[in-house]
Amino acid sequence: MKQITRFKSIDILLLAALATAGCTSNSVKAASIDLVLSPTVPILITDTPSLKNTATVFPPTPSPSVIETLVATEVPSPTGMPFGMESGKTQMADNKTAIPTDEFGLPVSHYITNISGHKQYFKLGCEAAATRDWALYFGFDINEFEFQNRLPLSDNPEVGFVGSVNSKWGQAPPYAYGVHAAPVAQLLQEYGMPATAVKNYTLTFLKQQIANDRPVIVWVIGNVVGGVPFEYTAKDGQKVIVAAYEHVVIVTGYNETHIRYLNNDKFFEAPTDVFLNSWKVLGNMALIAGK
Template identity: 45%
Template sequence: MVKTLTLFLLVSSLVLPAAAPSLQEDLPDYAFVAGIVAHGQTYPLSCESRSAADLANYWGIPVDEVEFFDALPISDNPEKGFVGSVMGVWGHIPPNSYGVHAVPVASLLRQYGLDAKAQRGMSLYELKREIANGRPVIVWVVGHVWQGTPETYTAKDGSQVTVARFEHTMIAYGYDKAGVYLIDAGNGTRGNYGNERFENSWGVLGNMAVTASGIIHHIPDEYDCGIYDEDAGGFFDILIPSSGGSWKKPPGAQYYCPL
């Protein structure tokens, strides 16, 4: 009896546990989003506004690059607004002319009516899933998908921000087993980049991105702005706030937001 029990325990210890089911859905080996009209940026440092305009236009929301840039907040912290002059020289870091990160871009896109979200720490799998579902993504890379080095910058408000020289945006619109296909905001050209090269460049700024899932059909609570009347067919063009105060309509936006 003792020998039988010992043998049973020995065999039981050799049985491997069943593999945990994968939480990741299977993606196709390749996918491409059609219908994106690409343009080159207007100003030396307006890549983020160019990518934002192209993304919004893909979703059917007309956005002008220059008007979008003019509506961005200004700050010495790229997490809060555009840093420096849009006519500056590419390759510097704050407080010199630099650019803007994902959060202000996504926030302004939402004011235009696009359901956009800023992402950080996004995985390559998550990026490919967006593309496979027909949703192009703005990604922050270094230069033309170069290697780079993250640097820590302390803004006037005391915030420590990761920045990188030659910060740049592109739109990810396709992938295959070998790599990712991107639209360069600098000149509107399309190119494919190997997975390792892309991830190394994207990772410098923490895999930062802006995703979008379509047009907003309601007023976001965070803005508390505008009036939507479904029976009237959409947003009112003119809004007089009942509580007083002043209101601003971003160029081309569908509703007004309080200043």
């Protein structure tokens, strides 16, 4: 903190200098040079760092969807990594006018408008939180905490949840990590919801799901950033591809250049190539509705 002396006879001049130059330590010092009057009560001014917002926020739609908010642990993003462009908490309205189709007969742009999310409660509970929001869209009301507790535990993410759900994010097996698609799909079926875990899923198949208003849970790295996959051998002998900062998001839309996804309670858009680069780290793994 920096201490500045206020002078009775020049209060107005000093305040004017501050308003013109901006409230920084240099401008305050310059405004008070050669002033030798009897001081009164010291004023303490704290330097405030400038905040740089790199996200692009999209305006809300006229009829925003309701989003449930929980007091929860927000997922951090790996330091120094680029992020998707934030689109706000409200999904963009789909354009109902006729739009062109691509070579596969799919619309070149489509957005699912009636899905919302919430902040995950557990530090490593992204899978349970996303599953809760995703299942609710399809009419299945699943309790996030119960679902997390019912996931089997294992050192193999293809079999069950690895580590403690309250551990530090960003590790890889055998340390606290999370869970892959197969155990999530199996547990959803126990709740009565048809769900299928897939790998090596293509962008075309993904767009087909979205074009049919079926959001898809995908396994990515962080907030859709790059990552380094490596092979891990579990105690059962199975070799599994894993990566630090494993995370899941829900894909809800696309256009010719970007993919839209729901990460906790916010929508983001990432260039398609950036999304694909993150999705491929864990083998284009996804969870789709149906069998």
